[in-house]
Amino acid sequence: MENQLDQKKRIAAEKAVEWIEDGMLIGLGSGSTVYWFIRKLAERVHDGLRIQGIPSSKRTEQWADEMGIPLTDFSKTDRLDLAIDGADEVDPKLNLIKGGGGSLLREKLVNQVADKLIIIVDDSKAVLQLGQFPLPVEVVPFAWQTTVNRLRELGVEPRLRMDGARPFVSNNQNYIFDCAFQTIRDPQALHRELKQVLGVVETGLFLNMADLVLIGSEQGVQQLKKQA
Numbered sequence: 001m002e003n004q005l006d007q008k009k010r011i012a013a014e015k016a017v018e019w020i021e022d023g024m025l026i027g028l029g030s031g032s033t034v035y036w037f038i039r040k041l042a043e044r045v046h047d048g049l050r051i052q053g054i055p056s057s058k059r060t061e062q063w064a065d066e067m068g069i070p071l072t073d074f075s076k077t078d079r080l081d082l083a084i085d086g087a088d089e090v091d092p093k094l095n096l097i098k099g100g101g102g103s104l105l106r107e108k109l110v111n112q113v114a115d116k117l118i119i120i121v122d123d124s125k126a127v128l129q130l131g132q133f134p135l136p137v138e139v140v141p142f143a144w145q146t147t148v149n150r151l152r153e154l155g156v157e158p159r160l161r162m163d164g165a166r167p168f169v170s171n172n173q174n175y176i177f178d179c180a181f182q183t184i185r186d187p188q189a190l191h192r193e194l195k196q197v198l199g200v201v202e203t204g205l206f207l208n209m210a211d212l213v214l215i216g217s218e219q220g221v222q223q224l225k226k227q228a
């Protein structure tokens with residue numbers, strides 16, 4: 001039986017399908033909430049909707065393939081009509097922490113070229129200030145100890161993400177460090193500072209990117225729109 005958390009994710013994900021139109025090129029995000037979106041999108045495709053998807057992770061690509069969603073090559077385009085993605089935290093300004101599943105780099109590459117980015121979450125992800133969720137930072141494995149030392153000098157506490165006994169490896173063959181902050185007062189400044197450290201590939205801070213957040217709760221789906 002579906003639990004309450006899955007139900008909240010599913011209703012947010014299914015709502016997002018309302019923004020899909022025939023002929024669209026769509027960025028497909030990653031994670032368990034996006035899974036519900038892909039399922040619903042696949043139903044529409046089977047009913048005749050014509051769209052093409054660009055997956056932001058190998059897992060998403062696999063799901064889309066299995067469910068019969070047509071995919072296309074990202075190298076053939078530099079603009080998407082729409083991207084739908086999940087998030088680990090969302091603040092009232094629609095700034096996000098992403099990368100809990102380790103897909104942040106590809107997600108950012110896909111989301112940044114979308115005309116519109118819709119984020120789908122359950123209500124546990126909506127926060128007043130980002131930072132409770134440890135910030136994922138993708139780092140090149142070569143000389144990672146040096147990179148981590150530089151991060152520590154900035155006051156960051158990086159923890160290497162593990163996959164059993166080995167370091168977790170992203171789809172881009174990099175490591176992920178989960179960095180505890182509790183509260184992030186100035187996300188823009190933090191993102192800039194982290195990106196200046198040699199060896200850091202990308203951070204899980206997605207700032208000024210989302211246009212709309214769909215939040216699934218017991219009461220239904222709430223919409224959080226970007227302020228003009």
Ligand SMILES: O=C[C@H](O)[C@H](O)[C@H](O)COP(=O)(O)O
Nearest residue numbers: 031032033099100101102103
């Ligand atoms: O790397 C993973 C992505 O950023 C996900 O979109 C994010 O972690 C949210 O995933 P979920 O919907 O499983 O909570």
